[in-house]
Amino acid sequence: MIALGIDIGGSGIKGALVDTKTGELVSERLRVDTPNPSKPEACIALIKQMAQTLNYKGPMGVGIPGIVIQGTLYSAANIDNDWIGLNAEDAIARETGCAVVVRNDADVAAVAELNFGAGHQQPGVVMMFTLGTGIGAAMFVNGRLVPNLELGHLYLRGMKKDAEDYASDRIRQKEKLKWKEWGGRLHEYFQHIEFLFSPELIIIGGGVSKKHEKFLKYIKTRAAVVPAELRNEAGIVGAAVTAVSH
Numbered sequence: 001m002i003a004l005g006i007d008i009g010g011s012g013i014k015g016a017l018v019d020t021k022t023g024e025l026v027s028e029r030l031r032v033d034t035p036n037p038s039k040p041e042a043c044i045a046l047i048k049q050m051a052q053t054l055n056y057k058g059p060m061g062v063g064i065p066g067i068v069i070q071g072t073l074y075s076a077a078n079i080d081n082d083w084i085g086l087n088a089e090d091a092i093a094r095e096t097g098c099a100v101v102v103r104n105d106a107d108v109a110a111v112a113e114l115n116f117g118a119g120h121q122q123p124g125v126v127m128m129f130t131l132g133t134g135i136g137a138a139m140f141v142n143g144r145l146v147p148n149l150e151l152g153h154l155y156l157r158g159m160k161k162d163a164e165d166y167a168s169d170r171i172r173q174k175e176k177l178k179w180k181e182w183g184g185r186l187h188e189y190f191q192h193i194e195f196l197f198s199p200e201l202i203i204i205g206g207g208v209s210k211k212h213e214k215f216l217k218y219i220k221t222r223a224a225v226v227p228a229e230l231r232n233e234a235g236i237v238g239a240a241v242t243a244v245s246h
């Protein structure tokens, strides 16, 4: 089956048509800058344009950086606060005429990795983290997703700030951290995660995961830590798969 996957991020909105059986993109990958401010109307207008460019009116899945319950946003990180309280599924469906499913961005990226990537057919507790502007988190127990884990907002060692303000890729770039230094911060973070959840496998995604040789070696946990395989496309692919299998 073909579905449209959309990935709303702090810096870009990406989309493509996906073959949900194989996880392959079957159209060009479209990308536009996220509008500033990233108000719902402005973002939804761009999503509508994407669907029109692809001449598409079928099931659409959307990943977004926030807590999503039954289509409504309960938090908004790195996107405008006007999203909070909005039923994004209804709002996007009204504009595009598509049947829309909206989920947390890390959750859909993890769905892609579990179906087609590093977590394929992995039993037990599997966790995925996306390192980007924030830290996204997802957990599967025997293939079933536990949605809306907000583990980028944990406090480490009583620090009065969120872990993602200490160990995200945004902070690595902003503070010009050396790989080893950043790897050390990630090590601290994942040790704590392991203590809390005892996952058997940890998958690391986000754009920076393509440079995984530079930093994964510093993360020493009992669980294996592996890079995501779908990289940049996980958000799009997972959103599309979710649209047809929720």
Ligand code: BGC
Binding pocket: 064, 065, 066, 067, 075, 076, 077, 078, 104, 105, 106, 107, 130, 132, 133, 134, 135, 136, 137, 150, 152, 164
């Ligand atoms: C948000 C999450 C999101 C993650 C990755 C965090 O700041 O709270 O909902 O999954 O960033 O985008």
